[in-house]
Every structure is written in structure tokens, then in C-alpha cells.
Amino acid sequence: MSVEKVRLPGGQPVKKTAALWLLTLAVFAVGTAELLPMGLLLPIAGDTGVSISTAGMLVTGYALGVVFGGPVLSVMTGRMPRKTLLNLFLAVFAAGSICCTLASSYAVLLAGRIVSSLAHGILFGAIVVAAKDLAEPGKEGRSIAMVGSGLTVAVILGAPIGTFLGQQLGWRFPFLAITLLAAAALLGIAKWIPAIPRSEGVSLGKQLHSVSRPAFLMVLLITVFGNGGTFAAFTYITPILERISGFSGSAVSVILLVFGIGSMIGNLAGGKLADKRLLPALIGGMLLLAVSMAAFTWTSHYKAAAVVTVFVWGVAAYSIMAPLNMLVLQKAGDAQELASTLNISAFNLGNAIGAFIGGRVIESAPGLHAVPWAASLVTCTAIVLAVWGAIPVRRNMLGKSDLYVE
Structure with a gap:
């Protein structure tokens, strides 16, 4: 991966690799959140007083939010600067995770999951495009694969560790950890990711x-x-x-x-x-x-x-x-x-x-x-x-x- 530097609007040099790692962290946080309830259905069902099948809607509802919410929001934000888009929907995702952390009932927990899911699709889409645009010519595939590795690490480590922490410290704790990871990615992207140009005037x-x-x-x-x-x-x-x-x-x-x-x-x-x-x-x-x-x-x-x-x-x-x-x-x-x-x-x-x-x-x-x-x-x-x-x-x-x- 290249260590070529780009410059923020203020002139501060930034290594492209560092920018890609921040995008990878965002993918890891979002990917872990998607998988998290699968290993915590029993404690969530017991604590919120719902059946296991009802608790499973935390997974199904999230998936439906990704499938249908992402494209609609992408159309609605078609003219938004790419960096602004990333910041906005990382904030939305973090807000959904906070909602899950503080949920006083199953309904509030499900609402938090749906809020996070609406940000999921558009975030992943914008991150893939940003990774391509940050790459050197001829290395776009490697750049996309690098940020995509955040999802594979979420499958290998993120979800299992989240399940373990939820079993030991309560199911709310992993959602808090996800919130903190998303916040770290948001702050890093706000400071270090350059304003990536995008096509203007596309109807x-x-x-x-x-x-x-x-x-x-x-x-x-x-x-x-x-x-x-x-x-x-x-x-x-x-x-x-x-x-x-x-x-x-x-x-x-x-x-x-x-x-x-x-x-x-x-x-x-x-x-x-x-x-x-x-x-x-x-x-x-x-x-x-x-x-x-x-x-x-x-x-x-x-x-x-x-x-x-x-x-x-x-x-x-x-x-x-x-x-x-x-x-x-x-x-x-x-x-x-x-x-x-x-x-x-x-x-x-x-x-x-x-x-x-x-x-x-x-x-x-x-x-x-x-x-x-x-x-x-x-x-x-x-x-x-x-x-x-x-x-x-x-x-x-x-x-x-x-x-x-x-």
C-alpha cells in the first residue's frame, strides 16, 4: 500500500495509508455491530422479556434496513460532499448504537438497531468509493480490499469478542464499545481524511x-x-x-x-x-x-x-x-x-x-x-x-x- 501523501484543504499532509486505516476501522465497527446480536439473543430475550424469535428480529430488521434504507438515503444525499457524508452517517450509526446501549425496552433496542442499519448501507457504499479514489492508479482493488478487511476481522474477532464481553459484562457493554469505535473513526475521518472530490451536477x-x-x-x-x-x-x-x-x-x-x-x-x-x-x-x-x-x-x-x-x-x-x-x-x-x-x-x-x-x-x-x-x-x-x-x-x-x- 502506498504511503504517498495527500493534502487537506488547510495544507496538512496526510498519508493515504492512514486514511485507509481509518476507513477500515469504520468498516470494522459497522460490520461487528451487524453481527453482534446473533451471539447475544438469549441474554437480550431474557432481559427484555421477549421470545428468542422476537429477539431475532434485531438481526432481520437490521438486514432489511440495510437493503432498503441505504439506496434511498444515497439518492437523497447524492450531492453531499463525500467527507460530509461519511461524518454524518457515522454520527447516525453511533447514535443508533447509543440508543441500543441505553435501551429501556425491546422496542427502543429495535429502534436503535434500525437507525444504525439505515447508516450501514450508505456508509459501506461511500467507504468503498472513497477507498477507490484514495488509491494510486492501478491499485484500486488493493485499496478496496484493505478497507474490506475490516469486515473479515469483524467476522473473525469483532463478533466473537463482542459475544464474550456481552456474556461477561452484560449485553449492553458491546454496544457501548461499538459506539466508542464509531466515535474514534468519526473523529479520525473528520481530522485526517481529505475532502475527496466528486462529480458535480449529476441529476x-x-x-x-x-x-x-x-x-x-x-x-x-x-x-x-x-x-x-x-x-x-x-x-x-x-x-x-x-x-x-x-x-x-x-x-x-x-x-x-x-x-x-x-x-x-x-x-x-x-x-x-x-x-x-x-x-x-x-x-x-x-x-x-x-x-x-x-x-x-x-x-x-x-x-x-x-x-x-x-x-x-x-x-x-x-x-x-x-x-x-x-x-x-x-x-x-x-x-x-x-x-x-x-x-x-x-x-x-x-x-x-x-x-x-x-x-x-x-x-x-x-x-x-x-x-x-x-x-x-x-x-x-x-x-x-x-x-x-x-x-x-x-x-x-x-x-x-x-x-x-x-
């Missing part, structure tokens, strides 16, 4: 036109199915490892860490490969993802093979993140923030669809054994879409010779 109609073109919608579908394949199986990885592989609960925690280490490696490698050859990096990563999940159908019966496959699966699953973000920004035209926010919504929609498909497979005749295979087929759908878009098609229903060429 709402032009932005909507940019994100409604077939080439752009195709990329969103690739995101939905590419990420959906991962979550179709990963949502149920614990019962697979316990009931099929025969691992204990404590061993599963270690194996999930192995997945997380693989995801960090894959995220960084995917960013570097995307800078060199974007489409081969994306399609190759999805192929590896589909193969690793299909193989897990058989390797899950053997402990050593299962661990190796989970590691490869983690590498593949996150190797496609930076390429997908870069492809979306390439297709976005002047609607960079809106496009990136829509892609975050597509990621979350993929999570929901994948988990739903995996659940339906478990309830069917093949049952739990078939979940990895079904997940692989979901990812294969994304591969077909990506290949179809990459091959010049002279006469197709969309009237384009190549969906990736305008």
Missing part, C-alpha cells in the same frame, strides 16, 4: 439511468448469487461440522477461525488480482468457491479434509469481494455512491436468499448433507451470469453486443 434522473442499465443490473445479480452461494452453506456450517463431521462445539469455533483466516487471505489476494485482470479474478474466484463447496459435500465426512476444505472455501468466498465492488463501480458512471450502496444491498439480499435456500434444502429429503452441493449450484448461477456477460453476444434480448461494454 437524480441521470443517476437512476446509470443504475438501471442492463450491464449494471447484471453485476448486481452476480453479487446476489455469488454471495448467496456462500451463505446458503455457511449459515448452517455449525450443524454440518457437528452432526456430519463429528466435531465438538469448541472445535467448531477453531474451524470457523480457520475459515476467517482464509477469508482474510482471499480478500487481499482478490484485490491484487482484480487490479491485474478483473473479470478473470472474479470468475476464477467464483469457480474456486463453487468447487470448494461442492467438495465439502464429501470432505465434510472426514475431519482433516473438512478443515482443509473450509480454509479453501474461506479464501474463495472473500476473493470475489473486491472484484465485485470494482466491477460495480466500473458500471456506475456518475452514480458511484448509489451504485456502491446498491451493491451492499445486493450482498445482504444474497445473504437472505442463501440462508433461505439452505433452510429449504435441510427440510427436504436430502437434508443437511445436500446443503453444500445446493450452495455450489447457487454460485454456479453467478458464474453463468458472469460468463454470459463477458462473451460478446451479437443478438440477445438486451440488444447489447457485450454486457460489460457500453
Whole structure:
């Protein structure tokens, strides 16, 4: 990563790497907050006097807020300076976290979660665009991967540590910690992130036109199915490892860490490969993802093979993140923030669809054994879409010779 300096309006030099680390911290805080209630449903339900399923709405409601709130707010703030946008919605996110910390009832807690979720999508979208704009030419993928590593660290460390702290100190404490992290990121960004130029005078109609073109919608579908394949199986990885592989609960925690280490490696490698050859990096990563999940159908019966496959699966699953973000920004035209926010919504929609498909497979005749295979087929759908878009098609229903060429 470059240590080239940029200058704030007042002339103070700032290293680009430092700016990217601040954006990574913001991603870590927001990503941890999204996952936090999953490990604290029992104490939250007991303390607020609701059922476990009702407490689960803290997760579902947050996801819906990300999917639908982010794009709407992105349209409403389309002309706002990028640094102002980051500061504003980090403040909104922190306010939601404070609300959760001080919640006197389940209703107040849910309201705080929804407030935070509305900031989630637009923050992630703006951070991805800022990371691209801060990067040196030809290193955009690595820059996006760097800030994306905040999310993988949130999965590996943030959520588990938050669960532990919540169990030891009460479920409110992790929300307080998230608030403090968001505040630190806000102060750092306010002081050290430069005022990043953005296109002026882009009308709402032009932005909507940019994100409604077939080439752009195709990329969103690739995101939905590419990420959906991962979550179709990963949502149920614990019962697979316990009931099929025969691992204990404590061993599963270690194996999930192995997945997380693989995801960090894959995220960084995917960013570097995307800078060199974007489409081969994306399609190759999805192929590896589909193969690793299909193989897990058989390797899950053997402990050593299962661990190796989970590691490869983690590498593949996150190797496609930076390429997908870069492809979306390439297709976005002047609607960079809106496009990136829509892609975050597509990621979350993929999570929901994948988990739903995996659940339906478990309830069917093949049952739990078939979940990895079904997940692989979901990812294969994304591969077909990506290949179809990459091959010049002279006469197709969309009237384009190549969906990736305008």
C-alpha cells in the first residue's frame, strides 16, 4: 500500500495509508455491530422479556434496513460532499448504537438497531468509493480490499469478542464499545481524511439511468448469487461440522477461525488480482468457491479434509469481494455512491436468499448433507451470469453486443 501523501484543504499532509486505516476501522465497527446480536439473543430475550424469535428480529430488521434504507438515503444525499457524508452517517450509526446501549425496552433496542442499519448501507457504499479514489492508479482493488478487511476481522474477532464481553459484562457493554469505535473513526475521518472530490451536477434522473442499465443490473445479480452461494452453506456450517463431521462445539469455533483466516487471505489476494485482470479474478474466484463447496459435500465426512476444505472455501468466498465492488463501480458512471450502496444491498439480499435456500434444502429429503452441493449450484448461477456477460453476444434480448461494454 502506498504511503504517498495527500493534502487537506488547510495544507496538512496526510498519508493515504492512514486514511485507509481509518476507513477500515469504520468498516470494522459497522460490520461487528451487524453481527453482534446473533451471539447475544438469549441474554437480550431474557432481559427484555421477549421470545428468542422476537429477539431475532434485531438481526432481520437490521438486514432489511440495510437493503432498503441505504439506496434511498444515497439518492437523497447524492450531492453531499463525500467527507460530509461519511461524518454524518457515522454520527447516525453511533447514535443508533447509543440508543441500543441505553435501551429501556425491546422496542427502543429495535429502534436503535434500525437507525444504525439505515447508516450501514450508505456508509459501506461511500467507504468503498472513497477507498477507490484514495488509491494510486492501478491499485484500486488493493485499496478496496484493505478497507474490506475490516469486515473479515469483524467476522473473525469483532463478533466473537463482542459475544464474550456481552456474556461477561452484560449485553449492553458491546454496544457501548461499538459506539466508542464509531466515535474514534468519526473523529479520525473528520481530522485526517481529505475532502475527496466528486462529480458535480449529476441529476437524480441521470443517476437512476446509470443504475438501471442492463450491464449494471447484471453485476448486481452476480453479487446476489455469488454471495448467496456462500451463505446458503455457511449459515448452517455449525450443524454440518457437528452432526456430519463429528466435531465438538469448541472445535467448531477453531474451524470457523480457520475459515476467517482464509477469508482474510482471499480478500487481499482478490484485490491484487482484480487490479491485474478483473473479470478473470472474479470468475476464477467464483469457480474456486463453487468447487470448494461442492467438495465439502464429501470432505465434510472426514475431519482433516473438512478443515482443509473450509480454509479453501474461506479464501474463495472473500476473493470475489473486491472484484465485485470494482466491477460495480466500473458500471456506475456518475452514480458511484448509489451504485456502491446498491451493491451492499445486493450482498445482504444474497445473504437472505442463501440462508433461505439452505433452510429449504435441510427440510427436504436430502437434508443437511445436500446443503453444500445446493450452495455450489447457487454460485454456479453467478458464474453463468458472469460468463454470459463477458462473451460478446451479437443478438440477445438486451440488444447489447457485450454486457460489460457500453
